[in-house]
Amino acid sequence: MREAHIPLATLPARVSIREVGPRDGLQNEDVILSTAQKIALINCLSDSGLEHIEVGSFVHPQAVPQMADTAEVFARIERHPNIVYSAIAPNRKGAERAVAAGADAIQVFLSTSESHNQSNVHMSIADSLSQAAEIAALVRHAGKLFDAVLSVVFGCPFEGDVPIERVLQIAERLVAMGAQQITLGDTTGMAHPRLVQEVCLAFAERFPQVPVRFHPHSARGAGLANVLAALQVGVDRFDASVGGIGGCPFAPGAPGNVCTEDLAHMLHEMGIASGIVLPRVLACARNLERLLGHAVPGQTVKAGICGHLGSQGEPRIAELARG
Amino acid sequence: MREAHIPLATLPARVSIREVGPRDGLQNEDVILSTAQKIALINCLSDSGLEHIEVGSFVHPQAVPQMADTAEVFARIERHPNIVYSAIAPNRKGAERAVAAGADAIQVFLSTSESHNQSNVHMSIADSLSQAAEIAALVRHAGKLFDAVLSVVFGCPFEGDVPIERVLQIAERLVAMGAQQITLGDTTGMAHPRLVQEVCLAFAERFPQVPVRFHPHSARGAGLANVLAALQVGVDRFDASVGGIGGCPFAPGAPGNVCTEDLAHMLHEMGIASGIVLPRVLACARNLERLLGHAVPGQTVKAGICGHLGSQGEPRIAELARG
Numbered sequence: 207m208r209e210a211h212i213p214l215a216t217l218p219a220r221v222s223i224r225e226v227g228p229r230d231g232l233q234n235e236d237v238i239l240s241t242a243q244k245i246a247l248i249n250c251l252s253d254s255g256l257e258h259i260e261v262g263s264f265v266h267p268q269a270v271p272q273m274a275d276t277a278e279v280f281a282r283i284e285r286h287p288n289i290v291y292s293a294i295a296p297n298r299k300g301a302e303r304a305v306a307a308g309a310d311a312i313q314v315f316l317s318t319s320e321s322h323n324q325s326n327v328h329m330s331i332a333d334s335l336s337q338a339a340e341i342a343a344l345v346r347h348a349g350k351l352f353d354a355v356l357s358v359v360f361g362c363p364f365e366g367d368v369p370i371e372r373v374l375q376i377a378e379r380l381v382a383m384g385a386q387q388i389t390l391g392d393t394t395g396m397a398h399p400r401l402v403q404e405v406c407l408a409f410a411e412r413f414p415q416v417p418v419r420f421h422p423h424s425a426r427g428a429g430l431a432n433v434l435a436a437l438q439v440g441v442d443r444f445d446a447s448v449g450g451i452g453g454c455p456f457a458p459g460a461p462g463n464v465c466t467e468d469l470a471h472m473l474h475e476m477g478i479a480s481g482i483v484l485p486r487v488l489a490c491a492r493n494l495e496r497l498l499g500h501a502v503p504g505q506t507v508k509a510g511i512c513g514h515l516g517s518q519g520e521p522r523i524a525e526l527a528r529g
Numbered sequence: 530m531r532e533a534h535i536p537l538a539t540l541p542a543r544v545s546i547r548e549v550g551p552r553d554g555l556q557n558e559d560v561i562l563s564t565a566q567k568i569a570l571i572n573c574l575s576d577s578g579l580e581h582i583e584v585g586s587f588v589h590p591q592a593v594p595q596m597a598d599t600a601e602v603f604a605r606i607e608r609h610p611n612i613v614y615s616a617i618a619p620n621r622k623g624a625e626r627a628v629a630a631g632a633d634a635i636q637v638f639l640s641t642s643e644s645h646n647q648s649n650v651h652m653s654i655a656d657s658l659s660q661a662a663e664i665a666a667l668v669r670h671a672g673k674l675f676d677a678v679l680s681v682v683f684g685c686p687f688e689g690d691v692p693i694e695r696v697l698q699i700a701e702r703l704v705a706m707g708a709q710q711i712t713l714g715d716t717t718g719m720a721h722p723r724l725v726q727e728v729c730l731a732f733a734e735r736f737p738q739v740p741v742r743f744h745p746h747s748a749r750g751a752g753l754a755n756v757l758a759a760l761q762v763g764v765d766r767f768d769a770s771v772g773g774i775g776g777c778p779f780a781p782g783a784p785g786n787v788c789t790e791d792l793a794h795m796l797h798e799m800g801i802a803s804g805i806v807l808p809r810v811l812a813c814a815r816n817l818e819r820l821l822g823h824a825v826p827g828q829t830v831k832a833g834i835c836g837h838l839g840s841q842g843e844p845r846i847a848e849l850a851r852g
């Protein structure tokens with residue numbers, strides 16, 4: 207196995223965080239927010255310095271009732287010109303709806319294990335890839351960004367280890383379809399730092415021109431350690447969820463997505479910029495606690511921003527200079 | 530600032546975890562366990578493969594009522610010959626009681642900021658050092674191990690940044706008193722990976738012969754990321770608390786200590802041995818939830834052990850071989 211020889215000094219100076227709370231977070235909550243509440247949440251997030259917000263998904267409303275109003279949410283949010291507002295689409299029909307709703311980017315998703323793909327979307331990986339090709343053509347024809355999210359890359363709850371070569375082969379198909387970036391998902395929080403580096407290095411070697419995004423889950427507490435490991439091999443795009451909402455269907459009660467404000471806090475402390483204004487995203491997390499009626503798993507919302515940081519919770523200039 | 534150039538391949542193959550739940554954890558809980566409950570908890574932990582358990586502290590019972598029965602706990606636990614059972618002592622009288630109770634190791638603690646030391650033990654750092662010298666003489670005369678724990682090394686909630694040189698100067702005094710190891714405490718969870726590496730590297734350069742232990746808190750979610758950073762600069766001793774109990778008086782509701790089973794889970798996944806038998810420490814965490822009447826912050830207790838690991842949640846031989 208190859209190992210990272212990259213010292214902290216060469217960490218990325220800036221990272222891009224995609225906020226997935228409104229989709230990956232809310233779809234795992236028992237409480238279904240009203241359309242107006244979702245819009246208020248997304249507007250709050252838009253004012254927090256984020257550059258990319260996953261607004262919702264266009265799946266069948268019976269499968270994921272939490273996402274039934276995604277088109278209406280798209281229609282009514284206040285859109286900032288510099289923010290990418292994206293949606294997940296599982297099939298051609300969903301992609302058509304996403305394009306019609308005005309999504310800037312459409313993400314297909316498929317699993318890197320057959321059993322997880324069957325469990326999640328009830329078809330084989332080959333069938334998912336065929337569908338992805340259709341979606342890619344449609345999305346590119348509409349002039350939108352086509353993205354792909356791979357699930358259970360770092361371990362499958364049904365099959366265990368996932369061969370890296372299989373991940374690369376699936377990625378290769380998606381890259382050939384014109385995927386702008388590939389997201390490597392740790393869907394059930396089975397990644398660990400060595401594996402993250404191994405997979406990300408293998409990906410960068412095979413696809414040096416394709417941006418990779420890491421979608422960490424923290425079901426066993428290692429979410430930010432895995433982010434650090436990814437940073438050390440040059441990954442500079444991450445998914446995170448406001449308040450850390452998300453959970454995992456295979457781990458009741460366990461946190462799911464890495465928390466946006468905890469991630470940004472650690473990055474900023476390290477002198478790595480994210481564009482996020484921490485007090486604002488913390489305000490979104492506090493509002494979310496009120497809407498959901500329970501505390502969110504995020505920790506900075508309880509502990510507060512460190513005195514190390516500037517008044518907006520951003521890296522100080524001295525920190526940035528050495529970043 | 531210097532940076533770590535140590536690749537993951539050279540991470541320690543084995544680490545030592547000191548379980549601080551019975552002391553640092555329980556003293557921050559509202560529920561005070563009965564003596565019998567504490568004894569049952571420590572006996573359960575003794576059967577979990579841990580090598581070092583912080584049993585309690587010998588402070589004034591009015592200051593920390595949760596620890597009033599530490600002598601009785603020491604007298605009645607079933608001691609394993611290979612486990613170090615330690616106690617915290619804030620002054621000469623406490624150290625005498627700890628020795629009389631049969632503690633294998635006695636830890637003094639002092640802060641690396643004047644304001645935190647005043648807040649915590651109502652004296653100056655200079656006075657704390659004088660007292661530490663008395664305790665050191667007493668402990669060594671009794672043939673016990675003398676350890677020192679430094680608080681707020683990575684940031685003080687009152688003063689902010691703590692100069693590394695001050696940390697090293699205080700450590701130097703304690704080393705001269707015969708401290709077997711120095712614990713660097715992130716008391717309120719203000720550390721970040723760069724700072725952890727900076728401080729640990731500076732310590733190793735100044736005191737190449739003195740073992741350093743890292744006491745991480747995860748008040749803002751970065752606990753295990755900070756552990757990874759410490760591992761990368763050769764630190765192989767860590768403090769953690771079963772279930773992640775502990776909290777932080779400056780961050781209500783925020784997790785405090787890094788969770789023992791989450792830490793061991795990440796290490797084992799990386800092929801780093803700890804001696805801990807994960808299913809057993811998870812059983813301790815579940816018992817603790819019943820005793821405290823609330824869920825613990827630890828995450829592996831909810832998500833379960835990854836299929837990657839062996840049946841006891843230990844690193845598989847193949848993993849160890851590449852460790």
